[in-house]
Amino acid sequence: MDNSDFSQGNEDSQQVAELQNGEWTKLSPISIVYFAVRSIFDFATTFFYLIPVLAINFNKIKEQPLIIVVVAACILIIFIVMGVLNYWFYRFRVGDDRIEIKQGIFKKSHIDLPFARIQNVKLSQPLYYRINDYSCIELDTAGSAKQEAKIVALKTDLAKQFRIKILETATESKSDDASSSIASADVGAASNEVILNHRSMRDLVIHGLTNNRIWIFLGALAPFYGSISDFLSQIFESIGFDVEAYFSIETQAWWEFGLHVLSVAMLIMLVVVSFSVVGAILMFYKYTLSKTKDRYIRRSGLLTKHEVSMKLSRIQIMVQAQDWLDVLLGRVNLSFEQNTSGVANANKSDGQMSNKLLVPSVTIDESLALMKDAMPSQTLAEQVFKPISKRYILRGLLFIALPIGGLLFAMIVRNELYVATIAACSAFALIGAILVIRWKRWGYSYDNEYFYIRRGFFGVNYYCFPMYKVQQAQFKQSIFIRPYQLASLKVVLASGAKLVPYMPASEVTNIINCILDQLVIDKRSWM
Amino acid sequence: MSIELISNQQVELSGTCKVEDLVLHSLSPKYRSLNIIVSLIVGFVIVVIILLLAIQPLVSMPQKYLDYYYIAVMGITFLTLWSVLYSYFADRKKKYAIREFDVHFQSGLLFFSTVSQPIMRIQHIEIERGPIERSAGLATLQVYSAGGANHAFEIPGLVYEKAIELRQFILNHKDVSQNG
Known part of the structure; x- marks a missing residue:
């Protein structure tokens, strides 16, 4: 299936309405495959440490091939039975403004999730669902990871339609009553997607x-x-x-x-x-980034197709990351990050994390255009970054380079004085050089609305966030830098904290005042 | 009610007031003495246990223990004194301020910091009281934003009634009830 036809199909809205009849529904039997595969994965992750044990006893086991066959068959049957049972006990019910899911064989769970609390709707299509064109819908909530819900098998068309429905209900319930008629008039518009970027x-x-x-x-x-x-x-x-x-x-x-x-x-x-x-x-594979009225949608994947959508207003910070090889090739990885308070993403790799929307290896121009699209009033490209104090290098020399050099010297000096001196000096010089490069990369800048940070080492990363999304601001100053009127600024966003070290103290208080004053007037939500 | 009193005070502070010249309130004086007493008691108890183990005739301790236990005693005595001295000087530095739209907490002897928490970004508030704090009538106010538990804003050593008052002030704040 081509990615582009993910966005087609409006005629299923009637089916969605049927889905919303408020009765407990069972999944399609194809979900048995999903549950069976999932229990195999669960089994593998739980018991993979047993594999060495099996490997050691491999010779013994090899002598009795019948046992292997029987054991393997038993395990396979268990997985299939697990799949069937999971399928059997899974029920979901869709109301006007909420979805309920009952599941579990031994440990039963009942999830009751209002649409308004759904932050993200993620569609994924594993390989084995592609034959019948089914998809999984994953519903991410703003806060607690426990409430994460998944409808395991829905026809892809229906799933897409359902997603639009959920997202519209979610936005509608947040907007005022007066504007609800406008919101419903925009039902068609929400499915009008514009592809912003695709990767070859x-x-x-x-x-x-x-x-x-x-x-x-x-x-x-x-x-x-x-x-x-x-x-x-x-x-x-x-x-x-x-x-x-x-x-x-x-x-x-x-x-x-x-x-x-x-x-x-x-x-x-x-x-x-x-x-x-x-x-x-x-x-x-077949990466596309598209935009609906208020949302970015990322689709990609060769075997399992992923579809992640993120509401534009939920973006906390934009990160343009460039490693040294990227610098040579003129590419950047652009990511839009939203809040990380849910633990659900903690052990997922960054490509799969739904709190991050990554646009891999775009050119700098493309990246700037995308950032302009996400936050039109930011001017990262025109910023002249102010450097941080050179005492940043001095701190590194005193607290990192000197101890390491000294340690090297002390370790070798008993045998050879010359080697020890050379080793210590070169370690000191090397760390010093690294510190100088790091210092050179550090930079900050701000305008009335946005704060920009530049940092890096061989590569260079740019961060840009609107000041009104700040959750907390911190002024930090140690007694070593106090006499020089320096301080560090730490800004806490819902996506994590950012620190700029060794700025002029007056600048830090200025920025904090600026942020706090803005929040007095600007009552926009960070979400 | 006293809540109105707070917000009245703060109106004159806000607007012209900058973070660097906030009028800061000290914590309850009991807070420092409590910290010192707790460090002393903990240190004393650990030292006594180590000494008792060395002297007691019931169980024979390994020779290495008997040879070196005094080092542990010295170490713990040093740590206790250190933390007493630290509390003595550092707890005085802990101060807080409340403006109309944000709360601030200042601390630090060697590493000075001021944390500013806009009230609009507050997600929930807790008042925490351990048994020792309860006995002294103190409480810790914890304020959580979407920045996560690692960046919880905390004011320790508040008189309990004051903590309740502060919590009520934040809960009644229009930013929390309307935009929070």
Whole structure:
């Protein structure tokens, strides 16, 4: 299925209305597959530490193949039964303004979720749902992670329609009564999507190169590390490759050894990079970022298709991140971040997190255009950043470089004085150089509405947030910088805190006053 | 009610007032003495336990313990004195201020900080009282925003009635009831 037809289809609104009849509904039987697969994943994540035990006893087990077959069959049956039971006990009911879900075999749960509290609606389509064109709807709530709800199988068209319905109800209930007629008139408009950005295969390859997306694989392969290394050593043995001799310092010249290490490192890099590229493609295949009236929607994915939507007003901060390789290639990763108070995202990788909307490896111009679209009045591109105090370097030299250099010196000095001096000095100089670069990257700027931060090391990141979204502001000053009239500014947003160190103290109080004064007048919600 | 009294006071502060020249209120003087007493008691109890273990004839302790326990005693005595001294000097520095639209808490002896919390961004408020605080009639006011529990705004060492008053002031605030 093509991504573009995700956004088609209005004729199902009648079906949605049927769905909202207030009766308990069962899912389509195809959800059994979903539940079975999910219980396999749950099982694998819970019991993957048992795999080494199995591997050790592998020889014993190998002698009785019948047992393996029986055990495997039993486990498979258990999964299927789990799937069926989960399907059997799953009921959902959709009312005018709320959805209720009852689920669970042993541990029953009853979720009652008003549409108004739904922050995000996420559609995902696993591979096995693609045959019958079903999708999962995940409903994220603003606060508590416990209340997260999922309707496991709905026809994709219906799911899309349902999503629009939920989001419209959510916005409607927040707006005043007078404007509700306008809101309902805009029903059609909400489904009018404009595609803002899409990523080509070339972009994804660049993204894979510049951003280490190998974790997608490492995560999936974690249970099998032991068997992989066994397998590799078996291969080496069978082709007559002696690993120990290859890396032995005694039997070969130092340059030969160095060459060997280098070639292996290159080989590993090559593998890592190619896996990373594949990972990027898996995650961001056919990436599109589109915009409806008040929302951004991100769709991507090769095997499992993800669809994440984020309300524009919920964006707390925009981050334009650029690693050193990105700097060379002129690409940036742009992300829109919303609040992180839910714990549900804590152990998800950043590509899947629904509190972050990532636009991978766009050009700087595209990024600026997207940021302009999200927050039209910000002027990041025109900002002249003010530097922080050079004492920032001094602090690093005193508290990081000096102790490390001293430690190195103390460790080596007993044997060789010269080596110790050289090592200590070069460590000091290296850290000093890093500190200088970091200091050079630090910068801040602000206008009447927005605050901008620039920071980084080899790469450079830009942050931009509207001051009225600030949750809390902090003025920080240690006795070491107090005599020099310096201070650090910490700003807490719903998406996390940002700190700018070693600014002039008067500037910090100025900014805090500016933020607080703005909040006195500007009563817009941060959500 | 006294709530009106607070908001009346603050009206004249707000508007012209900047964060750097806020009029700050001290915490209850009991707060510091309470902290000092608690550190002394905790330190004393730990030292007594270590000493008792060394002297008691019932169970024979390992030789290493008997050789080195005095180091632990010295260490804990030092830490206790340190925290007493720290409380003595640092707790005086803890102050708070309330304006019409925000609350502020200032603290720090070596690392000075002022936290400013706009009332409009407050999500919920708690008053916390441990058994020791209860016995002294004190309370801690905790204010949570969407910034998360790590950035909870806290004013310790308030007289209980004052804490209730403050909570009521925030709850009655039109920013919380309308926009919060």
